[in-house]
Amino acid sequence: MSINKKEKYQIAVIGGGPGGYVAAIKAAQLGADVVLIEKDKIGGTCLNWGCIPTKALVRSAEVYTHLLEADNFGISAENISVEMPKVIKRKDKIVNRLVKGVEHLLKANEIEVIKAKAMLIDEHKIMLKQGEQQAEITADNIIVATGSQNSELNIPGISLSGVIDSKAALDLEELPESLVVVGGGVIGMEFAFIYANLGVKVTVLEFLDQLVPGVDEEVAKELDRSARRRKIKIKTEARVSEIKETDSGLQVNYIYKEKEKSVASEKVLIAVGRKPYHAELGLEKIGIATEERRGGILVNEKLQTKHDHIYAIGDVTDKILLAHVASHQGIVAANNIMGNEMKMDYSAVPGAIFTSPEIGTVGLSEKEAKAKNIDYQVGYFPFAASGKVMAMGEREGKVKLISRKDNDQLIGAALIGIHASDLIAELTLAVQQKLKVEELVETIHAHPTTSEVIYEAALDLKGGAIHYNGR
Numbered sequence: 001m002s003i004n005k006k007e008k009y010q011i012a013v014i015g016g017g018p019g020g021y022v023a024a025i026k027a028a029q030l031g032a033d034v035v036l037i038e039k040d041k042i043g044g045t046c047l048n049w050g051c052i053p054t055k056a057l058v059r060s061a062e063v064y065t066h067l068l069e070a071d072n073f074g075i076s077a078e079n080i081s082v083e084m085p086k087v088i089k090r091k092d093k094i095v096n097r098l099v100k101g102v103e104h105l106l107k108a109n110e111i112e113v114i115k116a117k118a119m120l121i122d123e124h125k126i127m128l129k130q131g132e133q134q135a136e137i138t139a140d141n142i143i144v145a146t147g148s149q150n151s152e153l154n155i156p157g158i159s160l161s162g163v164i165d166s167k168a169a170l171d172l173e174e175l176p177e178s179l180v181v182v183g184g185g186v187i188g189m190e191f192a193f194i195y196a197n198l199g200v201k202v203t204v205l206e207f208l209d210q211l212v213p214g215v216d217e218e219v220a221k222e223l224d225r226s227a228r229r230r231k232i233k234i235k236t237e238a239r240v241s242e243i244k245e246t247d248s249g250l251q252v253n254y255i256y257k258e259k260e261k262s263v264a265s266e267k268v269l270i271a272v273g274r275k276p277y278h279a280e281l282g283l284e285k286i287g288i289a290t291e292e293r294r295g296g297i298l299v300n301e302k303l304q305t306k307h308d309h310i311y312a313i314g315d316v317t318d319k320i321l322l323a324h325v326a327s328h329q330g331i332v333a334a335n336n337i338m339g340n341e342m343k344m345d346y347s348a349v350p351g352a353i354f355t356s357p358e359i360g361t362v363g364l365s366e367k368e369a370k371a372k373n374i375d376y377q378v379g380y381f382p383f384a385a386s387g388k389v390m391a392m393g394e395r396e397g398k399v400k401l402i403s404r405k406d407n408d409q410l411i412g413a414a415l416i417g418i419h420a421s422d423l424i425a426e427l428t429l430a431v432q433q434k435l436k437v438e439e440l441v442e443t444i445h446a447h448p449t450t451s452e453v454i455y456e457a458a459l460d461l462k463g464g465a466i467h468y469n470g471r
Contacts, residue, residue: 006112009035011337012126012139014118014281017044018051018323019314020145021102023330028109030338035112035137037128042106042113043099044147046323049167052098054190056091057170058354061197065356072393082198085173120282123307141309141337144297145330146281148274148315153182157243162250163268166191175200176266180252182240184211186353188271189223193356196232203233203263205240205254207272212353216365216414218400223355223416226396230356235261243268276316286310294318301343303333311337320349348432352421357383357397360424363412363431366402375405379437379461381453383417385468388448394418399457401427401437408436419450426454437461 013024016038024036041048060082070077106113116130126142128135150165157163164172166187179195181188184206196202204211204227210220211227211234227234235256242253249266276296283290288305289298296318303311311333314326325346332342353359369376383389383397397417403410413427430440440458445451456465 006035007137009033009112009137009139011035011141011143011334012037012137013143013145014126015044015145015147015314015316016042016113017145017147017314017326018046019147019326019330020044020143021106021330022327023143023145023313023334024111025105025109026331026334027337028111030334030340032334032338034109035114035139036106037114037116037118037126039115039117041099042102043095046326047098047102048095049170051323053091053095053170054194055354056094057087057194058190060087060090061194062356064199065197069393082175084175088171088173091170117280119280120286123286123310142311143330143333143337144278144281144305144310144312144316145314145326146278146316147276147326148321149277150270151273151275153240153270153272155240155242157245157250158270160243160245160250160268162245162266163243163270165270169269172267177201178249178265178267179203180205180250180263180265180268181271182252182268183271183273184208184213184234184236185271185273186212187273188269189227189355190353191269191271192227192232193230196227196230197356201231203265204235205238205252205263206234206236207239209237211236212359214365215351215353215359215361216400217367218398219359219361219414219416222397223359226355226357226416229396233263274315274321276318278316288312291318302336302341303329303344304336309337319344320346322349322351325349345432348428350424350428352424354421357394357417358415358420360415360420360422360427361413362424362428363410364402365412365414366400369402369412374411376402376411377405377461378402379457379459379465381456381460381465381468383450383453385456385465386448386450386453388450388452389418391448392418399423399453401454401457401461403437403461408438409434410437410440415453417450417453423451423454426451 010033011027013020013036024034028034067077067080116128119127124138178201181192181204184204192202192204239255244251253262297312299312313329315321332344335342351361379401384395399415402412410430437458445455459465
């Protein structure tokens with residue numbers, strides 16, 4: 001692939017992740033002449049080292065646990081074991097297939113793809129570097145979609161050979177006997193459940209006072225209980241002070257309730273979140289402002305920077321670091337460039353966490369509703385009371401709906417349970433469209449399905465669920 005076939009484009013997209021490639025495709029569909037610049041792999045972190053590969057590992061871990069529990073379903077399964085090289089090979093196959101699929105879509109939409117590092121020379125000019133080659137292109141409009149990178153901890157011992165990041169955790173072809181996960185957020189907890197379900201002894205050390213900070217407190221407590229049922233050791237309010245190498249492996253020292261504690265482990269996974277990435281892009285040269293604390297590029301509702309023709313989307317904006325947010329931002333930016341005015345709305349963004357069980361969230365949490373002085377009410381329904389859930393051999397979890405008392409509008413929802421990541425779609429639509437709880441009640445939900453837990457929770461808000469009495 002040549003570093004450069006043309007000198008000028010209508011739109012240049014820098015970064016080929018779920019924000020960048022979606023923006024490029026949408027702009028091309030709207031008739032734009034587009035070039036996509038990506039220095040590594042098309043699909044970015046999400047497709048190659050995040051969303052997709054972790055879900056492949058989640059599924060392998062689920063199949064293994066189902067086989068271990070097969071006797072509960074009247075099925076005999078013997079000599080069950082985990083073959084990690086095959087697990088990793090399956091994960092890689094899925095990733096490669098999806099990467100090729102995106103590459104095909106880019107080609108089908110006649111988008112030129114250049115594999116190179118990009119640096120902004122001025123408001124329209126971009127320097128491309130590919131090995132020893134260099135070239136310059138210009139673009140009427142530029143979309144910055146350079147994503148994020150792992151956040152770092154400045155603690156002694158973090159560079160020891162047994163200390164890994166989330167990227168390395170995706171390629172372990174030999175299961176460690178034990179694993180300490182530093183960070184009880186989304187990334188840390190997904191890996192904690194993956195490896196615990198595969199038989200690894202897992203300990204999670206979280207600095208804050210609850211797991212997955214920002215998630216509804218009741219759901220976080222339910223996740224804590226689910227983790228402990230799977231023998232995952234949880235320590236919140238634990239500040240890691242040092243990682244040491246010992247004769248038997250690694251030792252993680254941490255401060256818990258002002259006392260020094262330690263835990264031994266074969267591997268240590270650092271999973272303390274991600275931060276915006278725009279190194280060497282040259283933002284300062286053209287005066288593009290970034291947020292002081294974490295470096296996110298500052299944009300308006302249309303995703304424009306201080307220069308109307310330069311946009312920023314995805315994790316690099318540090319708004320909400322989710323792939324589907326990046327993709328939607330890409331569509332908003334592309335439409336605005338092509339004259340179709342759109343504004344980004346973050347009021348109904350679904351969150352999905354692939355733990356065991358899954359978590360889904362949207363809108364306001366109860367804590368946020370209180371902070372806004374909203375007069376609200378809460379409806380519940382336990383997954384264990386669902387016929388479909390029971391038939392599937394599951395019991396954990398519940399759905400929690402939050403509505404305004406004055407107008408019955410649904411303003412928030414949180415679920416923890418089987419299929420939560422899929423069920424949240426209905427509730428996202430309800431929150432985004434400002435539906436009333438009565439409208440959910442009047443919607444017939446198929447039986448027997450897991451979606452009935454939403455219907456029953458809505459009924460609970462209107463006077464009482466049919467298939468559950470008491471909390």
